[in-house]
Amino acid sequence: MINTLKNIMNIPSVSGNEEYLKEYIISEIKNYCDEYYVDNFGNLIVKINGNDETLMINTPMDESGFLITHKEENKLYFAGIGGISPKETVGKFVKAVDGEAKGIIVADKEINDELKFSDMHIEAFGEAETGDIFALENSINQLGDNIFGYALSRKAGVAVLLEAIKKSYKNNTKTLYFAFSAEDLLGFKGAKVASNVISPDYTVVITSSCEQKNLTDAKFGGGIAVRIKDNIVITNKAFRKSFTDKFDKNDIPYQLEIAEKGVFNSEAAYNAGGSQTAVLGYFVKNPDTTYECISIKDIENLVKALENL
Amino acid sequence: MLEKLCNLNGVSGTTDAVKDFIINEIKPYVTEITVMPCGNIIAFKKGKYTPPKKVMADAHIDEVGLIVKDITDDGYLKFDEVGGFDERILLSKRVTVGENCIPGIIGIKAVHLATKEEREKVVPISEMYIDIGAFSKEEAEKYVKKGDTIAFVSEYKKIGQNSVKAKALDDRVGVAALISALKKDAEYDYYAAFTVSEEIGTVGAQSAAEFVKPDIAIILEGTTCSDVPGTREHEQSTNQGKGPALSVVDRASYSDKKLNVFIKKIANENNIDFQLKRTVMGGNNARSIQLSGGGVKTAVLSVPLRYIHSPVSVMNISDYENYEKLVKCFLDNIGRAGEIYD
Missing domain, CATH: 2.40.30.40 (Peptidase M42, domain 2)
Structure with missing residues (x-):
């Protein structure tokens, strides 16, 4: 997974120019899904067939x-x-x-x-x-369990989805849509189109979390973030509990968090047919710098979490 | 055509005069016209062939202006802006208020009464008023009402050898080029959308795109051009005389890369001068069109306009001519739009 992440970090994906990253993702997942396509806006959608219930897992893939x-x-x-x-x-x-x-x-x-x-x-x-x-140009460094580099707050999510696709294929219950959304930095655009087209029953948005902008004591190194609420969305408690119970059972370390600011991807999902929407995060230190830092454990646990939705 | 269009008043919210003019012009040349409840005109142009992808060309019919907010006891009009403004351009301008076209002047208190501080700062709109020659609220209310829109008074005029000054060139250039295309035979079917309310948040285009459901949209616009003294070359955005400007990215949208390559190719094949817009400022109907339905591939083609959003925008006539040509060539080649999807 670390190599995958490093590959992803080395592929430029400036907003509106995500095609090389999409090509890479497709080359990695094409044997682990039932269908994939690039929609008319430029989002990459990967589908794994399952039962009648639909779950969309969304992460942005662009960088400045x-x-x-x-x-x-x-x-x-x-x-x-x-x-x-x-x-x-x-x-x-x-x-x-x-x-x-x-x-x-x-x-x-x-x-x-x-x-x-x-x-x-x-x-x-x-x-x-x-x-x-x-x-x-990304300068990637690994120190212990930490990875440093540029755009990790976006590209770690891409690595998480990519790995989750491989793990979920033929092991899933719900029908899964993995939406890698384009032009997110230009106003959460891709997620709006993806949500409109897929209009899933459930949506999980993968995002970065940050200690400084947290209203709870959730912190870097304490496990993945399960968002209770932010200024955009509050997750239905029963829906949240449906997966945190599984996280408890499977020893996936997580922390409940309330974030100051949310991402409009979750609003887009809400607006498209009233999808039940949750936000899961991995902690990022030094956000918005060229030396953002994440914990490998967080993203590995996030993959496990996605297998337990 | 462009002259007539610019001299019409169509501040957002009161675009009926422009709408009626367009319908009258295009009616004999299109297969179907739908006027949406919000005021958008959607025209279907039947071509010789049906293209593989549905294409919409968009031009907005509204222009920036002002709106009456209050009338003071002594008969002055307080006003707010409709669309975005540089406040510095407003003072002492001639305007016309409401449907009855009541003439007025934008004023402020006399300079000898201003404090030193007031003289040195830009006068905010809240301190300006419009003088219509009335001496009491009662008198003013005989002619104007709260909520009346206010347009600039500025005749379309040729200046120099190859330039024009007018109000509302943004976006009557787009409207004129689209009307001109509709009047000629088309190679391929396309939809022309003349949309309302671009200047107040690109909302008309959103309804138009939901109605037409295009795969590809070209947004026809006027854009900033600051190739004037005091602007460094890399901040000029566009230059007059170098042809219509194709946008890469602005605050509102990122143009589809392959669609832009396609448009550049069409321009080169037909020897039409064009330039790239070289700043990331501004925004237009692409903002809402690209997000409608399952997503729309958008490109933005604009005429460079100096002093845009002012009563005296200036454009170069050859830029407009090349723009009109490129719009028509694009529409006549959309059968090859499959290239964009390779």
Whole structure:
């Protein structure tokens, strides 16, 4: 699973440019499902047949990146796509999503919270044009049970779903839809389309949790997060208990959490036919940096949890 | 055509004049017209062939403007904005209020009465008023009502050798190009959606997309262009004279990559100048269209407009001509849209 995660982290998937990651996921899961397709919006949907009850498991698959807006010799000027802060990207290596060009991000002004992408440029090596999309090169490190790198708060979820598909195939009861949603950073877009089309009975959204934005004592290292509520959704208690009872029985460590802020994927699921919606999370340290950190145990337990829904 | 369209008033919420004009223009050339309850016009254009994917072209018929919020005891109109504004452009502008087209002027208190601090800051809308020459609330109420929309007064005029200044070029350029396409024979069937309420949250397009259920949509727009003194080259968004602008991504949507490749190919095959929009600001109907139903592949093609959302937007005439050509070429080639799905 760690290798899978590392592969996923190395594949650029800037919002709207998720095709390479989709290709990788498809190559991994095509023998472990009954059907897979890319919908007209760009979401990858993987289906495993089961009984009449339908469960959608959703995770976003995109990451922040850069649009090249102007070129002066090997200096590329750019705008941000997604949400990463300009300051965070200074000194980071980048690569073109399509093509071979690489480069490093340089600030033209003092590096502080006021720094804007318009006051930065990429020192580029190789052919690049206005309109090209660049992604951050991921620097992945494993220290003990922890993995560090960029976009883990999104890509660890992709690894979890990928592994869960392999484990669930022919071991499932409900009909399962695994929805890898596109353009999530641009307004939770993919999840809206996926929810509309699939309109499942149950939805589980996989997301990252964070100690600092938690209203409970749930913390990194204490097990996966089972969300009681956030500012968007409150999970039906009976539905929640239906799976936490199984987690208890199967010794899957979890913590109940109340998060300050939720993800609109859960709202999308609610709105599409009133799906019973739950949110499961893995803890991320240093969120929104290029050195986000997760625990391998968390994502392994999350896979087990998905087998017990 | 564009001149007539720009000179019509159609602030969001009061777009009937524009709607009636469009229906009148396109009626002889389309197979079917549906006017949705919200005011969207959906026209079906029958072509020689049926394309493999259902295509919709969208242009919004509303424009930015103002709305009467209150009338003061001494007969001045307090107002709010309809759509997004740069407040700096409002002062001393001529406007027309409500259906009776009551003329007015946007004013503030005299400069010698302003404190130093007030003189140095941008005057907020809350401190402005519209003077219609009335001296009491009773007198003003004879002519205008709370909730009346207010449009700018600005004649469509040619300036220089190849430019035009007008209000509402956003998005009458899209409307005009779509009408022009509808008036010509089509190779393939398509739907033309003239939509309401883009400026107040792209809500009309949402209903249009739910109604048409397209697979592919092209959004015809006007977009920002700041190729003027004081703007660094990499912040200019678009340039006048370099052709219509194709968007990669903005605040509202990410255009489908393969659809954009397809449009670039069509432009190159037909020797039509185009440029990429080079900032990620702004947003348009693609926001709601792309999320409707099972998702829609969208692209956004715009005419670069200096001073957009002001009474005096400026466009380059060749940009518009190339835009009109590219829109028609795109629609005439949508039979090849299968390429987008490879």
